[in-house]
Amino acid sequence: MFGGSIHRVNVSGGGTHYFNKIDGKYIDLTSDQFTLYGIPLAYEPNQEINREYCGKNPNTLARYRLLASRVAEEIKKVNS
Template identity: 40%
Template sequence: MGAISREALHDALKDAWSADTSASSDWTEQNRAKGQCAVTACVVQDYLGGEILNTVATLPGGKTVSHYFNLIDGKNVDLTDEQFPSGTTFTEPKPKHGKYASTRDYCLSNDHTNQRYEVLRVRVAERMR
């Protein structure tokens, strides 16, 4: 695929995110990253490699949500962190794979996540041309 910049990939992702790629039923144009973490982490891994990690985000009101992001060359790369309000805290990130070989396989074993990933993957590929 050739080398691409993280910024170009982030721009393509932001443009490709929509309600049908989000896991959140209350996705909005104002918070395009909301519910996009698992599918985005998989697309980022497609282009930039690395590992997908999981953490639990605790929002300021106390609600907790599972969150995925990438570890690339020893650095956390979270292209959906903008979805969280200030004051959100996170547990120590780690792989989450259950009976699967990787966190990616774990994420994509869910049919709905896999469908959302395929939609996002195609949209990003079109934008990266």
């Protein structure tokens, strides 16, 4: 949608978190799920992930599609 790359970090307490890097800047539209509960989130070090990888895990793919649809909805609101 906007280009850039997808990155992944390990999260304190287990699990992983995905975010984007566009024009050299990290863009994380879902970071509030961590800051809201005081969970530390560091963007370095991270691993760049190819888009095909995101489609291999059904849970990751579902979250990816949900985020993409929500971003598209917000863009429609701004443009209308």
